[in-house]
Amino acid sequence: MIKLLVVDDSALMRRLLAEVFSRDEGFELAVARDGHEALERMVGFRPDVITLDVNMPGMNGLETLDQIMLLQPCPVVMLSSLTRHGADETLEALALGAVDFIAKPTGALSMQMETFAPALMATVRAAATARIRRTHRLAERVRLKTRASVPAVTGPDLAPRPARSVASVGEIPGLVVIGASTGGPPALDAVLGGLGADLPWPVVVAQHMPASFTGSLARRLDGLCPLRVIEAATPLRLEPGTVYIARGDADMIIGRRKGGLSAMPAPQSDRFRWHPSVDRLMDSAMEALPAGRLAGVLLTGMGNDGARAMAALKAAGGWTIAESEETAVVWGMPGELVKAGGASVVADIGEVAAHLVTAVAER
Incomplete structure (x- = not known):
């Protein structure tokens, strides 16, 4: 009851x-x-x-x-x-x-x-x-923890470096894909707030949310995080140091336009239950880039969106991280990734940014 x-x-x-x-x-x-x-x-x-x-x-x-x-x-x-x-x-x-x-x-x-x-x-x-007791005032507590733990890996290690097997001049060296649902906005604040402004890979985010909310989410995160954060309401070329929030009530896909990769809004597909779809975003990213140049992050959320595609990324040689059960508001999405054997790392929310920075620097 x-x-x-x-x-x-x-x-x-x-x-x-x-x-x-x-x-x-x-x-x-x-x-x-x-x-x-x-x-x-x-x-x-x-x-x-x-x-x-x-x-x-x-x-x-x-x-x-x-x-x-x-x-x-x-x-x-x-x-x-x-x-x-x-x-x-x-x-x-x-x-x-x-x-x-x-x-x-x-x-x-x-x-x-x-x-x-x-x-x-x-x-x-x-x-x-x-898990209300562990997530109460999550953003404030975690931001302090991540910023205390990240400096050791956010200095020279995050400076842009020549990409491996870059297909053309100006193409991004790699891409971070983040998925979240229930409890996601404070978790995104914690993760993005722990990344340096000179992160060499762009970040794309699918957060389950209506269209009238994703613009506000982007503006809020842009004011809180070192990275530039924008809503991808129109096709936008992917650039390092920038976070692209998928517009709500639709999906976002990665595709090639005018010689570079872009984040592009797409109408909802009936093949996917939740929107913006994490699975569809990751599928398109894997079509656009080799698995070795992709990193997937699956945060708190109800259901299993993103688990299938991120497990496929890990199997193909990519890197993935799932938020731990101890800090996730709802351990549905990251839990399904762990159960599928698709997580390279399982970490508390306060440790995700540091793991991500290290993974990007090593790839």
Whole structure:
């Protein structure tokens, strides 16, 4: 039985969410109208997971989340609007300790709940299994740890060096492919924040997220990380020292344009369940570059996206790393890679950047 606390200032949304979860005997439900009532209800109810509206009067969602994480840490799923402001606030919530988010339906809520409900149910069930104690304030703690451990390998070792078997002048020497889902934004902050600005390989990232959120994610990471971070909403030529975030609600593929390799948005393919697809991104990278010039990183996330393709990369002679079960919010994606024997290294999130820097320098 999952004890769920629904926190929303809208009486209609509370009623609709209560109807959704009351249909499933696996949930015990409580509701709260605002942040203050939520903190009071938590004391006696002790929820396993909370859904929390981002925008509430009085104590807003971020303030409520901050108090939850300080007083009684619990897995929290944020309910957010599909606006840039809503995206910015949601990413801040993930940095504060929320394990995931789901975008509220737009328009007539009651008419869209049937399509919204399955995704909400799956997200809440996954959140109930999250390792909240180890991931609370993850980005802040891990950034300090990575930056303390990386200097020994980020000096001259990261200076651009002649690439092996480069096909043409100006072609990138190699490529890093990162995949993430649930819990991914703080994990990306930790990994990218531990890489030097002079990393000789470009980095491409597939983070499961709606299109209205990936631009905000790129802007946020660009302000936090030494590397340049941009959203690949249009075809962009791959350049060292740059991170390309796949646009949400679509896929990203690597292809050759005008003599160089580019990150290119592509419509969702029905062959892949999650989007932006990590498997599809890695498949395209392996078609564009030899396995020895690729590195794959699979971080926290629900499901198995990326595990097949990264296992194939390792089998072909490439290098891969899976986030450890001890630090992953949800050990689905990296766990599947480990189970498939496809991880060259398994490491805590605070160690991923250092392993990646060393692998790039050695290849």
